[in-house]
Amino acid sequence: MVHSRTTQRRRAVILGLVGVVSLSLSACAQSQRGTDNSGSGAVGGTLTFGAAGAPKLFDPFYATDGETFRISRQIFEGLVGFKPGTAEAEPRLAERWEQSPDGKTWTFSLREGVKFHDGTDFNAEAVCFNFNRWYSQTGAGQSEAVSQYWTDNFGGFSDGAKPSLFKSCTVKDAKTAVVELTDTTSKFPDVLGLPSFSMQSPTALQKYDANNVQAQGDSFAFPEYATKYPTGTGPFKFVKYDTANNTVELERYNDYAGEKAKLDKLIFKIIPDETARKQALQSGDIDGYDFPAPADWAQLEKDGFNVAVRPAFNLFYVGLNQRNNAALRDLRVRQAIMYGIDREKLVKSQLPENAKVADEFLPDTVDGYTPDVQKYTYDPEKAKALLAEAGVSNLQLNCYWPSEVTRPYMPNPKDLYGAIAADLDKIGVKCNAVTKPWNGGYIEDLDQGKTDLFLFGWTGDYNVADNFLGQFFGSPTNRINTGASPWGQQLSDDLHAASIEPDKARRIEMYKDINKRIMSEYLPAVPISHSPPALVFNSKVKGVVPSPLTDEKFAPVSKG
Amino acid sequence: MLRYVVRRLLQLVVVILVLSLLLFAWLRSLPGGPVSALLGERATEESRRALTAQLGLDQPIFVQYFRFLGRALSGDFGNSTGVAPGSTAMEVFSQRFPATIELSVLAIIIAVLLGIPLGYLAARRRGGWFDNLSVIGSLIGVAVPVFFLAFLLKYLFAVQLGWLPSAGRQTSGIDATRVTGFFVLDGIMTQEWDAALDALLHLILPAMALATIPFAVIFRITRAAVLDVLDEDYVRTAESKGLTTPVVRRRHVLRNAMLPVVTTIGLQTGALLAGAVLTERVFGYPGVGEALAIGFERRDYPVLQLLIIIAAMVYVLVNLLVDVSYALIDPRIRTR
Numbered sequence A: 001m002v003h004s005r006t007t008q009r010r011r012a013v014i015l016g017l018v019g020v021v022s023l024s025l026s027a028c029a030q031s032q033r034g035t036d037n038s039g040s041g042a043v044g045g046t047l048t049f050g051a052a053g054a055p056k057l058f059d060p061f062y063a064t065d066g067e068t069f070r071i072s073r074q075i076f077e078g079l080v081g082f083k084p085g086t087a088e089a090e091p092r093l094a095e096r097w098e099q100s101p102d103g104k105t106w107t108f109s110l111r112e113g114v115k116f117h118d119g120t121d122f123n124a125e126a127v128c129f130n131f132n133r134w135y136s137q138t139g140a141g142q143s144e145a146v147s148q149y150w151t152d153n154f155g156g157f158s159d160g161a162k163p164s165l166f167k168s169c170t171v172k173d174a175k176t177a178v179v180e181l182t183d184t185t186s187k188f189p190d191v192l193g194l195p196s197f198s199m200q201s202p203t204a205l206q207k208y209d210a211n212n213v214q215a216q217g218d219s220f221a222f223p224e225y226a227t228k229y230p231t232g233t234g235p236f237k238f239v240k241y242d243t244a245n246n247t248v249e250l251e252r253y254n255d256y257a258g259e260k261a262k263l264d265k266l267i268f269k270i271i272p273d274e275t276a277r278k279q280a281l282q283s284g285d286i287d288g289y290d291f292p293a294p295a296d297w298a299q300l301e302k303d304g305f306n307v308a309v310r311p312a313f314n315l316f317y318v319g320l321n322q323r324n325n326a327a328l329r330d331l332r333v334r335q336a337i338m339y340g341i342d343r344e345k346l347v348k349s350q351l352p353e354n355a356k357v358a359d360e361f362l363p364d365t366v367d368g369y370t371p372d373v374q375k376y377t378y379d380p381e382k383a384k385a386l387l388a389e390a391g392v393s394n395l396q397l398n399c400y401w402p403s404e405v406t407r408p409y410m411p412n413p414k415d416l417y418g419a420i421a422a423d424l425d426k427i428g429v430k431c432n433a434v435t436k437p438w439n440g441g442y443i444e445d446l447d448q449g450k451t452d453l454f455l456f457g458w459t460g461d462y463n464v465a466d467n468f469l470g471q472f473f474g475s476p477t478n479r480i481n482t483g484a485s486p487w488g489q490q491l492s493d494d495l496h497a498a499s500i501e502p503d504k505a506r507r508i509e510m511y512k513d514i515n516k517r518i519m520s521e522y523l524p525a526v527p528i529s530h531s532p533p534a535l536v537f538n539s540k541v542k543g544v545v546p547s548p549l550t551d552e553k554f555a556p557v558s559k560g
Numbered sequence B: 001m002l003r004y005v006v007r008r009l010l011q012l013v014v015v016i017l018v019l020s021l022l023l024f025a026w027l028r029s030l031p032g033g034p035v036s037a038l039l040g041e042r043a044t045e046e047s048r049r050a051l052t053a054q055l056g057l058d059q060p061i062f063v064q065y066f067r068f069l070g071r072a073l074s075g076d077f078g079n080s081t082g083v084a085p086g087s088t089a090m091e092v093f094s095q096r097f098p099a100t101i102e103l104s105v106l107a108i109i110i111a112v113l114l115g116i117p118l119g120y121l122a123a124r125r126r127g128g129w130f131d132n133l134s135v136i137g138s139l140i141g142v143a144v145p146v147f148f149l150a151f152l153l154k155y156l157f158a159v160q161l162g163w164l165p166s167a168g169r170q171t172s173g174i175d176a177t178r179v180t181g182f183f184v185l186d187g188i189m190t191q192e193w194d195a196a197l198d199a200l201l202h203l204i205l206p207a208m209a210l211a212t213i214p215f216a217v218i219f220r221i222t223r224a225a226v227l228d229v230l231d232e233d234y235v236r237t238a239e240s241k242g243l244t245t246p247v248v249r250r251r252h253v254l255r256n257a258m259l260p261v262v263t264t265i266g267l268q269t270g271a272l273l274a275g276a277v278l279t280e281r282v283f284g285y286p287g288v289g290e291a292l293a294i295g296f297e298r299r300d301y302p303v304l305q306l307l308i309i310i311a312a313m314v315y316v317l318v319n320l321l322v323d324v325s326y327a328l329i330d331p332r333i334r335t336r
Helices: A002-024 A066-075 A124-135 A148-153 A202-207 A224-228 A274-282 A294-302 A331-340 A343-350 A380-389 A413-426 A438-447 A466-473 A488-499 A504-522 B002-029 B034-042 B045-054 B061-073 B089-124 B129-143 B146-160 B183-189 B193-230 B233-240 B245-282 B288-297 B301-329 B331-335
Strands: A046-051 A080-082 A089-091 A094-099 A105-110 A166-173 A176-181 A214-216 A219-221 A236-242 A247-252 A265-270 A288-290 A306-309 A314-320 A395-403 A429-437 A453-459 A525-530 A534-537
Touching: A046 A274, A066 A236, A066 A247, A066 A265, A089 A094, A105 A124, A124 A166, A124 A176, A124 A202, A148 B034, A202 A224, A219 B034, A274 A288, A274 A294, A274 B146, A274 B245, A294 A306, A294 A534, A314 A331, A331 A380, A331 A413, A331 A429, A331 A525, A343 A413, A343 A525, A395 A413, A395 A438, A413 A429, A413 A453, A429 A438, A438 B034, A438 B045, A453 A466, A466 A488, A466 A504, A488 A504, B002 B061, B002 B301, B034 B045, B089 B129, B089 B183, B089 B193, B089 B245, B089 B288, B089 B301, B129 B193, B146 B193, B146 B245, B183 B193, B193 B245, B233 B245, B245 B288, B245 B301, B288 B301
Parallel strands: A046 A265, A046 A288, A395 A429, A395 A453
Antiparallel strands: A080 A089, A094 A105, A105 A176, A166 A176, A214 A219, A236 A247, A247 A265, A288 A534, A306 A534, A314 A453, A314 A525
16 A cells, blocks of 8 residues: 555655654753544544645634535534434434424434533523524524525524514423424425534533624634534544644544544644645655545556445526527527537546436435426427427527636536536537636626526435425525516525425425426426535545535544 | 935835835735635635624725734734634734744855855856856756655655654654744753754755745856856956955955845745745645745734734845945945
C-alpha cells in the first residue's frame, strides 16, 4: 500500500530530524503534553476525514451546509433517524411514535437512560424545549439564511407573521412528548431525521446563549454555543475547531446510550481542493474523503482504496423555463427536447458507473414512484416531427450551465452541457451557451427567470415524494415558472392535496397519478439521471455504510 | 529620511482609502454575492429579497460603504460568510496571516539563497555550461504553472517517496500548543519539537512551489546586474590596482549589483501573496491566499475586503522598506 509505506518513511524522516534536534537541544526542558500516536486496532485510534469545506457552525438548527451536517450527525441525534444505507426513517431517540387519525397529533415515547454530553438527562422536557426553541426564534434567527430548514418544512414562527405547521409540544410524562401540528403532512415524522432537528442540551443552549444570533454587516454573528459548545447525545463529543490548522476534532462519548464509537478520535481536516484531497489520501495524510471525482474511481480502486458508492437519491434535470420563450410553453416542443436528448448515452459516457436514466422526477425508492409513466426513448426523428407539428423552426435557447461547481447529481456540468447541446443541435435546436459561477450569478439568474434551458438538480433529504416533487413544482413561482402554464396552479394544488393526505396508501396513489400527468401532460422539465455519489477510504477503514442521504455514521467505523 | 518615511506613510493612508472604496464597489458589482452564498440552492426570489433587505444590501452603495467604513474604523470588518462562517473577518485574518508569513518567509529565503549565488556564478561563467543550464532552469521556473509544479512535487515527495506531507499546516491530532500562531515558532517556544518539525515539514513543499518564480526572477536579475557591473571601468580599475579578487567581488561587484536585486526581492516579496493564492489552495494550506481563493468562490465580502486591504498595505510597506534599504546600500542616495 502506497500510503502505509509513505507514512512509515515520513515517520522515519520526522524521527530522524527529531533525534538531531533533540541532541542539539538536550538541555531544554520537556513539554507537558504528548502526541497522539495511537491509531491501530479494531477499537481505538484516530480517523482523519478530508472535508471539502469549513463547517458553517456546529449548531445544526442554524446550519444549511453539508459540511456542518456531516459533523452534526456524529454529535447529535434526532427523535427519528434513518436506517443505515437507506432513506427509510426509523426510531432513534424516540423508541416509537403514534399518530392520531387526522395525522395532526404525534405522541413520541422516548428512550430511557440517554444523557447529553454535559451529563444532563434527555427527556420529554428536553424534547419540548427544543421544539419551542425552534418555533420561538426572533429577529435574525428567523432569517431563511439561518433557520432555512425550519422555514422550508414548518413555515413560520410563534410571532404568527406566517402560518406554521407546528402548533405545540406537551410533556405528558418524563418519557412521553406530544407534538401537535396545525395540518396533516406527509413529511412528518421523517423530517425530524434531518440534522437541523436534532436534540440539543437545554442546559447548554441556555448557558451559552444559543439563540443570540445577530445580523451584522453583510452576514450573521453566531453565539459561542454554535462555535464552541455544541452539546448532543451522539456517539462523539465535540472537542475543538482548530481554525489555524483547519481541523475539527471529536472524541468518543464514553457514556453514549447505544453502541459506543470504536474510534477514540474523529478528525475532519478541511482541504478544499479536490486534487489535494486525493493526494492527501494517497500519501496517508487522511484516511478518506467525500465526493471523489467519478473519473478517479477506477484508479483509486486499482491503487487499493475502497470507493464506497452511495445509493443514488438525487435527480439531475434540464429545466425548461416557460417565461421568456413562447415556444417552450408548447408541450410538443418540450417533448421534442426530451426525445432529442440521448439520456442513455449521456449517462453511460458522462456519469458514474451505477448512474441510471431518470424516467420521472422521483428515484425508484421513493413511495409514489411508478414505472407506469410515458417513456421518452431517444428518437431525434420524432423530436423533429414534434417541432414541425408545433410550427417551430430554428429554435434558439439561452442555455445555462454552472461553472466553479460540481454537485453529486452533476459531477461535470461543462461536459454534460456539451453533450446535451450537441444532441439538441441535431434536432435543430440551437443553444446560446451562458455560463456563470454557481455562487457568482448562476442561481441568481435561475431565480430571476433569465434562462430558457438550464442544468440543475436535487439531492433528497428524506424518503417522501413531497421532498422532490414539492420542491420542484409545489409553488407555481418556481425556477421552471410552471405558473405561466394553465396547469401550473393545478399541479401545485394537487401536490399540496397529496402531501396532506393522512392515509398513506391513498397518498401514494395520488403521487403516482401526479407523476403520470407530469410526464405525459405537463413535462415542465426533462429528468435526466439519478447519479450515485461516493466516498473513498484507505483499506484499513472498516464499517462505513454509504448512505443515500450522506448520513454516514462514524460510530461503527474502525481503523486497522 | 524621517520626513520621507512619514510622507510615504501618509500616502499609504490615501492609497488605502481609495482602494477600499474601489474594492467595495467592485465586489458589489460582481454577479452573485453573499445572499446567494448564504441561501444556497434552496433560495427563492422572495427569500433572496428578504435577506438582501435584512443585511442592508439594497441600500445605495455609498450608504453601504460609509457604514462599512464606520465599522472598520472601530476594528469591525464583519463576519465571514464563506471562508470560516463562525468567525469574524479579523479572526480569519489573524489565524491565517501567520501561516502565510511562515510560508512566504521560507519561500523568499529559498529564492534568495539560491537565486543570488547562482545568478552571480552564472554571470562569472558567462556562456559556459553552468550559465546555460541555469538560464534554462530559471526559464522553466517562470514558465511552469504553480499548480502543475505543486502536483509534481506532491506526487514525488509525498505520494511516492513519503518523505513530506501533502497538505495542511500540521498533522491532525498533534496536540500542539498555540502561542503566536506561527506553528514552527510556537513549537520552538514551547519546546514541542515534534510539533515544530511537523509544521516545518508541512512548509517545505508549498514553500518550494512558491519560491520558484521569485527564485527565477532573482536569479536572472542578479545575473544581468553582475554582468553589467563586471564591465564597468571601476571594476577594471580595482583589479588593475592589484586588489584581490574576493575584495573586488565583495566591495565593487556584488555591492553595486545588489541595488536592482534588492528592488526585485522587495517586489517579489510583495507579489508572494498573489502566488500564495494558488499555492496555498493546491496544498490545502490554511493561509491568507487560500482564504482569498475560497472568499472569491463563496463571495465572502467581509473577508475579501479585509484581506485585500491588508495585502495592499503589506505591498506598500514592503516597497517603502526597499526604498529605505536603497539608502543603506548606496551612500549617494543617503546624502541626497
